[in-house]
Amino acid sequence: MPPKLPIPTLSTTRRAILPIPRQPTLKNPPQPPLNPLLPLQQPTTPPPSRRFSSTPQPQFLSSFSSLPQPPPKTLSAQKTLPYPPSKIYSLISDINSYSLFLPHCTHSLITQTTPPPFHLPSLADLTVGYGPLTQSYTSHVYCIPSPEKYIVEAISGNADSSIPLSILSKHGYDINSAEGRKKTDGGIFERLVTRWEVLPVGQEEQKSDVRLRVTFQFANPVLGFAAGGVADMKIDEMVEAFERRARVLFGGNKGDKGRL
Known part of the structure; x- marks a missing residue:
């Protein structure tokens, strides 16, 4: 009989199972190394919300509301x-032609006259x-063609x-209209x-001795202060414009006497 071979026996030795260490969790994961050839990327964070105030801004002209009214200037x-x-009077009383030669006058129209037989101007627009400012107003007009003294007077607002x-009346x-009219010019x-x-x-x-007198006071004090500085120059321009108009209509030379 053949000899019996030994039967291998299985080892019962158990392998120890070692726990796998857990990697610690990092709050801030490591960033990849910077590449100097690439531009830096800014973090895309939403812009903070912007609040718009609903408080109204003060009006520019409101600061002038407390300005005192400048006194009338003559x-x-x-x-x-x-x-x-007689010729100078006819030139001054021809209000319809003012816009043709007066500086800064863009419109002039006689809207009412006295009844026949006079037909004298009594109301005009x-x-x-001047610059960006434009103003319209109405004036009551009184023309007195007296050879001793020709008078042309235009009044607006509360003036008499x-x-x-x-x-x-003559x-x-x-x-009655002369006594009762007030504020027909729109308030300027x-x-x-x-x-x-x-x-x-x-x-x-x-020869004529020509005299001009202008007394004015604006209802708006802002206009009063703005116009006060240039009024002196404007009255000179006004008289010079009438003088040039007289030369055009009546001829004559520049050697007239007098000075503004």
Whole structure:
């Protein structure tokens, strides 16, 4: 009989199972190394919300609401022109032509006259502009064609005519209208009086002594302060414009006497 081979026996030795260590969790994971050839990327965080205030901004002109009203200002000019008083009067009373030669006057229209037989201007609309500002207003007009003293007077706002009512009535003007009219100009002027006087020079019928007096006060104090600085220059421009117009219509030379 063949010999019996030994039967291998299985080892019962158990292998120890070692626990796998757990990697610690990092709060801030490591960043990859920076590449100097690539631009840095900024973190994409949403922009903070912007709050818009609903508080109204103060108006510019509101700061002028407490300005005191400037007092009325009076300017005057006088000049001798080598033309008969009747011609100078006809030029001044022709309000419809003002926009043709007066600086900054863009519209001029006689809207009402006295009844026949006088047909004298009694109401007129004017529009003046200087730079970005344009203003329109209405004036009551009184024309007195007296050879001793020609008068053309235009008033607006709360101003009163300096011409006696008896003389106004004599030339066809409504006395009740002259006493009762107020604020027909739309409120731009608190008062405005423009008065022209044309008188003969001594015994010379071909020369005129021309006098202009303007008294004004704006209803808005802002306009009053703004216009006060340039008013002196404007009255000189006004008289010079009438003088140039007289040369165009009546001819003559520049050697007239007088100075503004």
